[in-house]
Amino acid sequence: MAIFVSTNQLLDIYNIILHEGLTTYKAKHSKATLPARVEAEKADQRHKKGAVFVVRSKADFTSNGVKGYIITSKETLLEDAAGLSHFTPNVYREFGYTDDKRTKIRGFEEKNLLQINTFVVDIDTKRHSVQDILLTCMDESIGTPTFIVESDRGYQVYFVLSEPLFISNKQNYRGLTVAKRIADNLKRSLQSVDADIFCNDFGFFRLPKQDNIVWHQLDQTYTMAQFIEWSRRQDDDLERPLFVVPTKLTKTSVVQSEWFTKLIHAVDIKGEKGQLGRNNAMFTLALICFSEGWEKERTFNFLDEYNTNLRFPLSMTEIETILDSAYSGKYNGASKQYIEELLAQYVPGGSSIPVRLGYKGVWYKFKKERKDRVRSHYEEWEKDIIQYISAEKSASEMFLWRSQKELCEAIGIPQSTLNVVLKRSTRLLKTTKGKGRNAKTGWTTISLFIQYALKKAKEFAQNRGLYRLGLQEVVNEWINELEPIAGYELLLEYLHKLNVSPPSTTHELIERDIG
Structure with a gap:
């Protein structure tokens, strides 16, 4: 059952999530007093500001773009909250609209992030109680969340940073790479309560409102150092390094590899909520073709042929959208994790097929095996x-x-x-x-x-x-x-x-x- 929060409590929640990423008050038509606005403007000048994106309903997420608008002040977010369904709790650097009527928004790509304020885990089921989720957070994850928001079909669990992580393009967006690994580990740690591990790491999530918060402990925030240290321990258990930074492509063609051949012959791919499907497979193949240096037209013909063989094919419009996204230059390459999940789900014996993406990487050393260490951690x-x-x-x-x-x-x-x-x-x-x-x-x-x-x-x-x-x-x-x-x-x-x-x-x- 939701805990009704007052307007002042809701503002506290927004302040905790957004930090100094938005201005305090609207530039025009603010309801705040003049002294309060003057004082806030002085404080706002100490930090770079960005924007968040909001939508009014889930139906606003369409295949032709996202219908919504841009908010740059906490005052506006608080005033409009009752009529909104989703927002981006992490702040973006650049923003705008794709049409003259200013109905479709643009700019919510990960590399356009100004600051990461929170990690959010989506649980798209109500099979588990709030108490189950809290106990799982305590036992299997980093600790109790800052708050939990209820949706029509499940819950979204917010782990808020005590200080934002600012994103830059230094070292090939190294900060973003580390944050994505932490987000992945958080989702994996809550799999026993059906966390969606394929949910977008830093996309749109349910907006906390006065009537949809089922748990809050606002003093329970985490430093980036705490997240990194916890994530390292998770990675040790999975025997994987903290992150990989791609360098240059090798001469070996990925399209000649066993896993690529097996994947394009998997014709029963469909997918459902919480499971990778046709769109993910198509996008992965398109990214591989792009990294191989294929012309866009050649890749389109290849995807068209692949789609024809599928038992549940996509529409031509969907293929074009996927192709445009893969060739936009916003992505470093295909996700090895997604490829392995697709193989495991749709290819007989796919779990044992090695996946190599044709690039070398900078790998961080593993911790020694426990049996090889003099003292266990x-x-x-x-x-x-x-x-x-x-x-x-x-x-x-x-x-x-x-x-x-x-x-x-x-x-x-x-x-x-x-x-x-x-x-x-x-x-x-x-x-x-x-x-x-x-x-x-x-x-x-x-x-x-x-x-x-x-x-x-x-x-x-x-x-x-x-x-x-x-x-x-x-x-x-x-x-x-x-x-x-x-x-x-x-x-x-x-x-x-x-x-x-x-x-x-x-x-x-x-x-x-x-x-």
Whole structure:
């Protein structure tokens, strides 16, 4: 259920997303007082300004262009918000219209980005609750989002940067390349809640409005350094470097490769939401032809023949649009990831076909294999502990009861390393009952704690019809038992967001500092 936000709260959200990318007030017909406008103009001059693009409905995204308009001030965005459906939360450098009537917009290409303000993950289903999404963000992604917007069919999850990333053409748009890898890792980290990994990284998304925000924690923003460090760990798990910078083409023709031949003979390509399809395949082939130096007419004839063989062909207009886009010069080349996905989905045995794109690249070194390192990273030990607890803990228990010695032996972690992990971890929780030989140590995670509390609260509500009291009762039972390690502080924050107030405890100073 959406949380209704006031106009002032909505303005706070826009300020947090857009930073200083737009002017504060309209240049003409502003409703602000003269002193406020003068003060804002002085502040606005300290930062370069751009624009965002907006549309009134999803139907405005047409095959012949996007119908919408350009907004350059936060005041206009706030005034028009109720009548808009989508916007570009990231700010663009240049902007304009493609027709004299100023109905179709242009300029929302990635290389025209002035600054990246936020990463957004699209979840195009309501099979998962908001609580499921939040817990997945905590367990499998970088952390809780800044806010979540509800759409007719799903949710869009915003992870906002505390400071914008400014994009330039230096080193072949290196900053944009890194940002796209982070966006990809964020989407992949939320695949268990059906995140759309093929959604445009920095395109149009649902505009946060007074009646469509289902979660917000506006102080939960991330630095670019945090995103990069987290993304590096994700890349380590996938055994891929942070990014590749293409240099020059080799003499080997890509169109003679096995994967290219297999792909053009895959005639059952269609695709659906969240899955690559005909348009992606056609665009990929067009980019390859362009990189091979083919004339546009030759590529058109090739795509026309390929389209004729498809079981579900595209229209001639769609082919022309794809061809124009591929030959616009806005793209470095075809995406290896997309090619691999297409092969896996539509070519028998396609997952095992190697994909080479005919260019050399600057590859960053992989981290050593874990077995080859003298000491494993603390993050990896934390992951091992969490996996062990999740696998061994009974669903009917709040904790997994194991002595520290038993835990160390089961995972193969040295006692000294475990102590360091506990000091650093913001995901683990620990309790100890009894003393000496009779002492028992309980282990859990923030996510498992909240899941257990919500489950028990639901049972309580079924018996007595009082969900909130049930949740409070479960927390009251266990909160005093937890030790004040790093994860305890973060747990208090999450409980506060759930409107649960831990009773006065010996850790009350920690709670007061957080609140």
